[in-house]
Amino acid sequence: MYKVIVVDDEPAALVLLCSIIEKKCPDYQVVATAENGREGLEKVDELLPDLVISDVSMPIMNGIQLVSAIKEKHPEILSLIVSGYSEFEYAKAALQSGVCDYILKPVIPSEMKKTLDRIGEKIRGYHYHHRNALVHQICNGAQCAPEELKKYFHYERYYCVIVRRNGLPRRFSKNNSMEIFSDINEQFIIYGRDEMEALYMIPSEIVGGNSLEEYLERIVKKLDVQREYVTTVYHKEALTPAELCNHIKKLYHMLDAVSVVGKSQMFCDKECEKKKSDSQDYSSIQMLLENLEYLLQEHQYEKARKELQRKYSEWADEGKPQLWLEYAARRILYLTSKYSEKKLPIQEGEYMLEDAFFFAATSEELIGSLMEVWFREVQESGQNFKLDSQDFFDSVENYLKSHLSENISLQSLCKKFGVSQTYMGKLFRKYAKQSFNQYLTAVRMERAIKIMRESPDIYIKDVATRVGYADQFYFSRIFRSYMGVCPSDYLEGAKY
Structure with missing residues (x-):
């Protein structure tokens, strides 16, 4: 729920605005009111709302001055001006001061709802991007301010789970990895150090009364893995946002300790202690x-x-x-x-x-x-040296591009061309200057972009299928990490 502060020197107008928000805008909560700009700014500093709704003409500090001060001190807080003045200069001054929208008195509830719905999408997008930045910090060992965690993690408690397909993340050729974040429309918070991993932060309310282990088995099953093994590690208890940093670090250490090549496994944190001690004998x-x-x-x-x-x-x-x-x-x-x-x-x-x-x-x-x-x-036989050529690599590229809708793996590619995985990986590093995974992802994303440009009314799930992704949300995560925008926003832009 988004926090709102309403500022107006007219008591009746103040009550009306609060009433409209309460009855028509369930995504918002009025956390404070003020009768002038100075009082409003003090409460903004104290409560750090998502939105400030302010009248223009007020004593001590008017709405334009208030919006300017908020923009300078708290650029992430949005402002909405409500005024009986319809002159263009007021609207122009408000927009130049950083206000995100402007509506006139008398306020019509339906218009107010439309405006706040529009602003809500902006706030949602801001929360999403800021939360992703916090997730990156947490997962890379940095501490985060408790008030930020409380604001951008909207649930009180989360279950933490890491699901890893195949081997552990690369540690030397890190430039071959791409961070993955959940789509804005997903209920979970998801972070991957590369495309083979997902750290799920699952709100405890979503799991409800179900068994966490059964819930996790459904997540793993949905991955639709064929030739891959999956390692799952999780914390048994739901955590507050403030507890996430230390426990996620422990989960990564658990993953390192228990990941066994070729063997799908699921461990909770308490089960991993013996596993760690058993692996110390060299x-x-x-x-x-x-x-x-x-x-x-x-x-x-x-x-x-x-x-x-x-x-x-x-x-x-x-x-x-x-x-x-x-x-x-x-x-x-x-x-x-x-x-x-x-x-x-x-x-x-x-x-x-x-x-x-x-x-x-x-x-x-x-x-x-x-x-x-x-x-x-x-x-390194003579035959392999003959295969080490641009012409041979071109044939590999052509095969990949003509079979993008299929479930292509390095193993299947090697079988097709009769070379080893080690050798094929070496070819990609030499001729593509990328790993196989990085190259395949790039080719799939460029094909997806081409499809969306040519058919802007296409469904995202159909784009995903045509470039080899069975899971629409997984495709959306990869696309956003590659392009910086989600597929739905890209499609919307492609229409104009």
Whole structure:
């Protein structure tokens, strides 16, 4: 509900305005009234409303002066001038002072409602953008002022849940990631560090008397994942906005601790403590490294490969978390590079390892990709060098663009062209200067833009389907993150 302060020196007019708002405008609540501009400004400073409705002609400080002062001190607060003066100069002065609208006395309730409905859309948009900024701060470890959280988080309590598809976010090639925010029309607050993740802040009123776990299962089911695994971590109790920052940080740490390649899981925070302690023993990695170094020194590469395959399969069966396997993979890469004639640049090695963990949908796929990184000299055959050309990459691009409506994955693309995931990822970095996911998203968004320009009356769900998104809201989140505006606003602009 939006907070309003009404300022008018005529008691009857003041009562009328408050009555219209109470009866006709359920999205607004009058939190204070004042009889002159100075008193009104004091209450604005104290209560920080969303809207100030003010008469023009008042003693001590008139409405134009009040609006100017509010605009200077609190630019986010909107103002509406109500006056019996219809002269153009008053309206012009009000608009120049920063007022967002201007209506005349005697006030007609239906006109007042239309005006406040119009202003309400502006306030809603402002709240949405400001809330997204707060969500970004919270999820990146920054503290937020309690009064801001109370104002822009409209519910008293929220359940917090992270749903992650496939591997953990990239940490080296962060420029390949795109922050995702919920659509303005969604009931949830959603934030993703990239397009594979969603942190849901679900108002407790929406869950109601249902089981939170059952509610979460429905959310995961709606994702329509096929070749992907999903990791879900959540806080069992609903939190106040002020409690969000610390608990969301803990949820991210939980996700790091429990994410297992190829295994869909759901954990609440209390279930994760034992999982964390179980992943602290690195003695088996050290034993493997000692054995591996001996085999590499003796040029027994096939035995080294079999030992790595055996050990990673064993660790996968044990449910070792991704971060644990990543640590081992980097130590192994250091050793294989040490005994290799072709030195792999450190940055390229990190990118290749990230691709392996980011895209692998199963432990078998992960092991296969890691083998290519560790033993790249053996994998780089003459055929692969022939495939490493602009013409070959052009054929990959053409295939993607002609199959955008399908559920395309890196795995399916590699199967189509007969190359490995590691190799395909390397091609995208070389020729597109982007990751596969980033490139595919860009192509889909540009196609969506073209469709909306050509058919501005099209339904958003139809646009989403034509560019490969089964979920309209997910498409809207991606589109807004890519374009800076939601699809409905873009469509509206395309009509003119």
